[in-house]
Each structure stands twice: as structure tokens, then as C-alpha cells.
Amino acid sequence: MNSELVSRIKETAQKAAEDIHTAVPGKIVSYDPAKGQATVKPVMKYTTKGGNILDYPQITGVPVVFQQHMGQKATIGFPVKPGDGCLLVISEQSLDYWMYGQETGTNLKFDLTNAICIPGLFAPANSVVAEACEQDAIIADVSGTRLTIKSDGLIQADCKKFVINASDSFKVNAGRIDLN
Known part of the structure; x- marks a missing residue:
């Protein structure tokens, strides 16, 4: 009898756990940069x-995560387009208070409507990421225009046009500029 009771409890717990969402892959359907929210298809x-x-x-x-710090004074932004892959993280509680500053009376735990989108989840892997790992570097690449920051202190820009806007004087110390 004890084994039957334990078996039924496990079965009930398993069925309940099947309805708990935690994190799932998704695709961006649309993105509103003014609101920082997307429509996403799991x-x-x-x-x-x-x-x-x-x-x-x-x-x-769905709120979209970007690297932002110092009260949003330090931000890394990039375009989010329809078809981009993402990871949907499902909150264990309603996001209403965080998003709107007030409770809305919803009590949706682990509900897909309380998802947060982290863009950049793709299969298969990206060759730029593989190259960054091989070079121990940070590589920002937009359709071949590239900025590479290497661990040895080298910063390399591969581009058609390079513009520096500076409000003060600009100096190059122990550096080189090659013009074609």
C-alpha cells in the first residue's frame, strides 16, 4: 500500500510539473524599441x-534584455529583427509590479505571459562567436564591418569608413594609422 501511495504522489507531482514553464526557445515576431518589448513565438x-x-x-x-548598467547610462544596443532567436525565461511571479509599478491583481505563476526575452539564441552556432573564442577576443561584427578587441591590447577595426567624434583634443599614443 505504501508503494502505491508513493507511486500516486509521484504521478501527481509529475503531472503538475509538466505545466510549469521555466525557459523555452523562441523567435522574435516583432520588436518595439520605444517600449523595449517584443512579440515572441515560443x-x-x-x-x-x-x-x-x-x-x-x-x-x-515581452520585455527584452539588453546589457544596461549605471542606471542605463552604459548600454550595449543592437538591432532586434523578426526571425531572431531568443530564450524566453518564464517568471515565477507576475511581472506587473516590475513593469508598471503597481499590482494588477494577476496571480499567474510560471505562465508564458510572464516571459522575459533574451535575444541571441540561435542554432547552429555563429562563426563570429567561434572566432572570438579562438582569438580570446571580443568581436562586434555587423555584416562584415568589424571591431575586434584582443586580450593583448590590440583593437582592430575593419570597415569602409572610420569616424571619431571627440569633444576634446584627440591623441594617438604609440599607435599607428594606416590609410589606403
Whole structure:
């Protein structure tokens, strides 16, 4: 009898856990940079109680993560476009208070509508990331225009045009500039 009870408890717990969302891959459908929110389509399927396999619906109003620090005075921004891959992290509580500064009376735990989008999840891997790992460098590459910062102190810009805007005088110490 004890083993049957333990088996039923495990079965009940397993069924409950199947409805808890934590993190899933997704694709950006649209992005509103003024709001910092995206519409995202989870890239996974679910099975209904009737046995039908369906796509998850789009999720709207999903906040998008960018590296921002110092009260948003230090930010790394990049374009977010439809079709971009992302990781949806599902909050264990409603995001309403964080997003709007007030409770809205929702009590949705681990619900897909409380997702946060981290852009940049793609399969297969990107060759630029592989190259950065090989060179022990940070590489910013936009369609071949590239800035490489290497661990030995070298900063290399591969581009058609290079502009420096400086409000004070600009000096190059022990450096070189090659012009073609």
C-alpha cells in the first residue's frame, strides 16, 4: 500500500510539473524599441488532453534584455529583427509590479505571459562567436564591418569608413594609422 501511495504522489507531482514553464526557445515576431518589448513565438509544441499536438501561441508585451548598467547610462544596443532567436525565461511571479509599478491583481505563476526575452539564441552556432573564442577576443561584427578587441591590447577595426567624434583634443599614443 505504501508503494502505491508513493507511486500516486509521484504521478501527481509529475503531472503538475509538466505545466510549469521555466525557459523555452523562441523567435522574435516583432520588436518595439520605444517600449523595449517584443512579440515572441515560443518554438515548441504542446499536447492537448485530446492528444492533439499544437504550436504555442505568440506572446505579446515581452520585455527584452539588453546589457544596461549605471542606471542605463552604459548600454550595449543592437538591432532586434523578426526571425531572431531568443530564450524566453518564464517568471515565477507576475511581472506587473516590475513593469508598471503597481499590482494588477494577476496571480499567474510560471505562465508564458510572464516571459522575459533574451535575444541571441540561435542554432547552429555563429562563426563570429567561434572566432572570438579562438582569438580570446571580443568581436562586434555587423555584416562584415568589424571591431575586434584582443586580450593583448590590440583593437582592430575593419570597415569602409572610420569616424571619431571627440569633444576634446584627440591623441594617438604609440599607435599607428594606416590609410589606403
